[in-house]
Amino acid sequence: MTGDLMHGYREPHSPVPGQRAALDTARKLATETFSARADDYDRRAAFPAEDFDDLFAAGLLAAAAPREYGGLGFGPQQRNTLPLWELTTTLASADLSLARCWEGHANSLVLIDALGTPEQKRRWFTGVVERGEKWVAWSGEPRAPKPGEAGRFGTTLTPVEGGWTVRGTKAFATSATGAQWAILFVDPAGPGGARHAQAAPNGRAAGSGLLMLACELSDPTVSVDSSWWDPVGMRATVSHLVRFDDTFIPRDHLLGTPGSYLTGRWQAAFVPHYASSFLGAAQAACAYGLEYLRKQGKGADPYVRQRAGSMAVNVDTARLWLRHVAALWDEGRVEEAGLAGSKARHVVEHLAEETVHHCIRACGARSLVRPSPVERILRDLTFYQRHDNDDHILATIGRAALGEDHDPSFHKP
Numbered sequence: 001m002t003g004d005l006m007h008g009y010r011e012p013h014s015p016v017p018g019q020r021a022a023l024d025t026a027r028k029l030a031t032e033t034f035s036a037r038a039d040d041y042d043r044r045a046a047f048p049a050e051d052f053d054d055l056f057a058a059g060l061l062a063a064a065a066p067r068e069y070g071g072l073g074f075g076p077q078q079r080n081t082l083p084l085w086e087l088t089t090t091l092a093s094a095d096l097s098l099a100r101c102w103e104g105h106a107n108s109l110v111l112i113d114a115l116g117t118p119e120q121k122r123r124w125f126t127g128v129v130e131r132g133e134k135w136v137a138w139s140g141e142p143r144a145p146k147p148g149e150a151g152r153f154g155t156t157l158t159p160v161e162g163g164w165t166v167r168g169t170k171a172f173a174t175s176a177t178g179a180q181w182a183i184l185f186v187d188p189a190g191p192g193g194a195r196h197a198q199a200a201p202n203g204r205a206a207g208s209g210l211l212m213l214a215c216e217l218s219d220p221t222v223s224v225d226s227s228w229w230d231p232v233g234m235r236a237t238v239s240h241l242v243r244f245d246d247t248f249i250p251r252d253h254l255l256g257t258p259g260s261y262l263t264g265r266w267q268a269a270f271v272p273h274y275a276s277s278f279l280g281a282a283q284a285a286c287a288y289g290l291e292y293l294r295k296q297g298k299g300a301d302p303y304v305r306q307r308a309g310s311m312a313v314n315v316d317t318a319r320l321w322l323r324h325v326a327a328l329w330d331e332g333r334v335e336e337a338g339l340a341g342s343k344a345r346h347v348v349e350h351l352a353e354e355t356v357h358h359c360i361r362a363c364g365a366r367s368l369v370r371p372s373p374v375e376r377i378l379r380d381l382t383f384y385q386r387h388d389n390d391d392h393i394l395a396t397i398g399r400a401a402l403g404e405d406h407d408p409s410f411h412k413p
């Protein structure tokens with residue numbers, strides 16, 4: 001892999017030996033263990049640490065690392081996309097917060113695989129495979145303050161001998177109290193990360209020099225402010241506010257070349273990964289709803305039948321979309337995969353949302369009373385869908401349909 005999705009694609013993998021067994025193991029863990037823990041993590045807004053311990057013990061933590069480094073070889077960079085997304089869906093059907101932390105970890109491994117030097121891969125994949133180290137990627141520097149918000153989020157970078165220092169804050173820092181490593185997206189032109197970067201005064205495109213810097217989170221200059229994170233859902237992602245107080249990043253922790261995240265359009269590989277999580281929410285709501293309706297003997301009601309049918313169609317439709325997009329990645333049809341990924345992200349968001357509402361309308365109020373998982377799924381999905389703006393995603397798809405310039409890795413109005 002050369003570090004650019006457009007070039008240097010590998011031949012597709014034939015199914016990796018043990019792939020089915022790995023997915024079966026994940027399914028068993030999700031249904032028997034992770035779903036039972038989700039409520040407690042949610043109530044305490046606690047990182048799902050024991051789930052990650054179990055994933056490590058089961059040999060699944062390095063799923064997105066290449067096999068030559070001890071991983072399972074799953075993911076778009078390995079042209080073996082669907083197993084990674086299926087694994088994510090499975091985790092999401094137990095706990096959407098767990099799936100978000102997992103995605104952040106898996107996407108970071110995809111980036112290291114694609115852009116890392118052999119020495120970086122050896123060092124960082126060894127940490128995952130042998131010590132169970134967890135990764136995440138942090139851009140989150142929203143610039144416009146909300147009412148009552150005094151300061152702005154953002155980081156600044158200073159070149160120093162042997163590397164850089166990072167100073168400032170990032171919000172939405174998923175896995176903040178659980179991960180050992182974070183890939184920091186830092187724009188030398190000024191605060192804004194990858195998502196919120198402004199064009200530089202010299203006219204350079206926003207984020208054109210964006211750096212990806214691997215930061216060891218045990219560094220004493222990195223601190224977590226957990227008072228900021230009190231959201232409606234996705235509470236166990238612990239997406240806290242993180243402060244960097246002149247954190248030194250050595251030069252050999254630079255991943256890829258400046259700007260390569262944007263020029264390589266890596267976000268396009270991760271956009272449908274979010275949809276895999278949304279599908280997990282839909283699957284869980286559908287499964288719970290059908291069991292509930294059978295148990296209550298409501299199947300004879302024609303309206304209930306309609307809603308049960310819609311849930312089933314929605315889940316199948318979402319699966320087909322993800323299969324389609326995964327096949328495009330594996331065939332190296334990168335341009336098509338990027339746009340199809342945005343379409344899938346858009347469609348699956350709505351399918352998942354509608355499925356949860358069908359479940360609630362068919363089952364009634366008690367489906368929203370704990371220990372029913374549906375109330376958590378509703379809260380989590382409502383919040384998680386804000387991760388990328390669907391109006392902008394659809395506008396990007398519209399631009400493509402109209403033959404206009406469009407970027408399926410970063411959606412603009």
Ligand SMILES: Cc1cc2nc3c(=O)[nH]c(=O)nc-3n(C[C@H](O)[C@H](O)[C@H](O)COP(=O)(O)OP(=O)(O)OC[C@H]3O[C@@H](n4cnc5c(N)ncnc54)[C@H](O)[C@@H]3O)c2cc1C
Binds near residue numbers: 143195234387388
């Ligand atoms: C559960 C969860 C976990 C997350 N985890 C991570 C993570 O691990 N790493 C990470 O980097 N980020 C993460 N994010 C953050 C996410 O990527 C966004 O940065 C965050 O949602 C932005 O917050 P906001 O919507 O309040 O702010 P804003 O960025 O201010 O956006 C508000 C809305 O306005 C739109 N908007 C913004 N600017 C404009 C404009 N100029 N014109 C018109 N519309 C505009 C946005 O698209 C959005 O819909 C996470 C988000 C969630 C919900």
